[in-house]
Amino acid sequence: xxxxxxxxxxxxxxxxxxxxxxxxxxxxxxxxxxxxxxxxxxxxxxxxxxxxxxxxxxxxxxxxxxxxxxxxxxxxxxxxxxxxxxxxxxxxxxxxxxxxxxxxxxxxxxxxxxxxxxxxxxxxxxxxxxxxxxxxxxxxxxxxxxxxxxxxxxxxxxxxxxxxxxxxxxxxxxxxxxxxxxxxxxxxxxxxxxxxxxxxxxxxxxxxxxxxxxxxxxxxxxxxxxxxxxxxxxxxxxx
Amino acid sequence: xxxxxxxxxxxxxxxxxxxxxxxxxxxxxxxxxxxxxxxxxxxxxxxxxxxxxxxxxxxxxxxxxxxxxxxxxxxxxxxxxxxxxxxxxxxxxxxxxxxxxxxxxxxxxxxxxxxxxxxxxxxxxxxxxxxxxxxxxxxxxxxxxxxxxxxxxxxxxxxxxxxxxxxxxxxxxxxxxxxxxxxxxxxxxxxxxxxxxxxxxxxxxxxxxxxxxxxxxxxxxxxxxxxxxxxxxxxxxxx
DNA sequence: ACCCTTACGTCAACGCGGTTGACGTTTGTC
DNA sequence: GACAAACGTCAACCGCGTTGACGTAAGGGT
Numbered sequence: 001x002x003x004x005x006x007x008x009x010x011x012x013x014x015x016x017x018x019x020x021x022x023x024x025x026x027x028x029x030x031x032x033x034x035x036x037x038x039x040x041x042x043x044x045x046x047x048x049x050x051x052x053x054x055x056x057x058x059x060x061x062x063x064x065x066x067x068x069x070x071x072x073x074x075x076x077x078x079x080x081x082x083x084x085x086x087x088x089x090x091x092x093x094x095x096x097x098x099x100x101x102x103x104x105x106x107x108x109x110x111x112x113x114x115x116x117x118x119x120x121x122x123x124x125x126x127x128x129x130x131x132x133x134x135x136x137x138x139x140x141x142x143x144x145x146x147x148x149x150x151x152x153x154x155x156x157x158x159x160x161x162x163x164x165x166x167x168x169x170x171x172x173x174x175x176x177x178x179x180x181x182x183x184x185x186x187x188x189x190x191x192x193x194x195x196x197x198x199x200x201x202x203x204x205x206x207x208x209x210x211x212x213x214x215x216x217x218x219x220x221x222x223x224x225x226x227x228x229x230x231x232x233x234x235x236x237x238x239x
Numbered sequence: 240x241x242x243x244x245x246x247x248x249x250x251x252x253x254x255x256x257x258x259x260x261x262x263x264x265x266x267x268x269x270x271x272x273x274x275x276x277x278x279x280x281x282x283x284x285x286x287x288x289x290x291x292x293x294x295x296x297x298x299x300x301x302x303x304x305x306x307x308x309x310x311x312x313x314x315x316x317x318x319x320x321x322x323x324x325x326x327x328x329x330x331x332x333x334x335x336x337x338x339x340x341x342x343x344x345x346x347x348x349x350x351x352x353x354x355x356x357x358x359x360x361x362x363x364x365x366x367x368x369x370x371x372x373x374x375x376x377x378x379x380x381x382x383x384x385x386x387x388x389x390x391x392x393x394x395x396x397x398x399x400x401x402x403x404x405x406x407x408x409x410x411x412x413x414x415x416x417x418x419x420x421x422x423x424x425x426x427x428x429x430x431x432x433x434x435x436x437x438x439x440x441x442x443x444x445x446x447x448x449x450x451x452x453x454x455x456x457x458x459x460x461x462x463x464x465x466x467x468x469x470x471x472x473x474x475x476x477x478x
Numbered sequence: 479a480c481c482c483t484t485a486c487g488t489c490a491a492c493g494c495g496g497t498t499g500a501c502g503t504t505t506g507t508c
Numbered sequence: 509g510a511c512a513a514a515c516g517t518c519a520a521c522c523g524c525g526t527t528g529a530c531g532t533a534a535g536g537g538t
Binding site: 295 | 514515516517518
Binding site: 253255284285296297305 | 497498
């Protein structure tokens, strides 16, 4: 654990790095996201990040107590990107569907960061804003509090779970993905019908489906169930 | 990448280690699982594994080309444990529900391994057996091939996604979990009603729900949707 | 204008990680 | 009894996160 916690708000003295860059929380987070995108999870190391910033790796510790805290900041930035520009439209199902797809997309745009971030509570501004928005949509739609919390919980877990899983395969280093693909072709695609009739019969369909995400369908299921629950406690279901 | 791929089947010469143990693929995998369970993800290192086996870390490379391949083997062992003792009961919904919960439980029993394994295609015997079984249940129940593949895909993705997410929070090192909990208490539980009315109003409900898994509910939703799809194409839905 | 506190970038080092190549010992085969 | 193959061990390489000491520049107080 680093000793140097971060005062977090006001920084006064700014000294440029040897190569001229001026460090900032935002600059570090943005650069980390770019490196994750371009070089995969193996691009997310303190030393490489320092190199990309034109600074020594140890300079990062003046801004974040460690990679763990930097990861939280990245998670929050992803949530920020997912939420910017969103406004509630007044129809809770459409609103939630929109939010779910936004979160999923934001995480998939940075798969490596998503894997790191999905299971953490960042507790930062944008994550809180997203939670507040989701709960607001549900409560404004007339869900009683316990039901709203149930749906909220399922909704968030599902979005993060699928984001993490879908992202995980994108996040793997290239060699690992190629290895997995090769393993699949070498085994599943060649299983004899005598021992594995079901796989053999559907091999072509299976292979075509391999890289699609099941999230949109799962999201619709969840919203349908929520609508039923609301309808049951509140009068006829809507839309 | 290691040069020494593994002949994989017949090994002849066996030499005990300095401390007497005789290495085996199975022994290595079992020991790795035990260490993951007892010491968390930070227990899963080649050196510690070697130490626990009473062997030099480099001895592992005679059995697995690298940690990547060892991870595949662990994933397959988890699937093995999930499937042992399972037999189809003839009612597809009950069968799939049982399988889903088994897979979820097997992964959660070794959270650290689950996180590593969920996104990989192991291509080994037990993973293939599970896939064959799932497809078999669906096709025997009368699902036409494209529908069977759709449901199979959603089912597997969902089980792995929730297993990975639920496992991820268990898999975090203790300090990280405590940090997340502290962050939650320090922020969410104290948000004023003026700025975050929805979170403030439901804070107690939210906190109580924090550590429950949403998987069983999500699984039931998926099965209901599958039943509807089958019913639509095949006559009336059953059970 | 001066100092002097304080922020913060840099350097060198520590311990640990995966992985490899050379080396030596055991084992089964002929 | 010789030989080849299997395989455990050793030493080393390089990269990782992190830390503590050190230098240096920016601002505020006087």
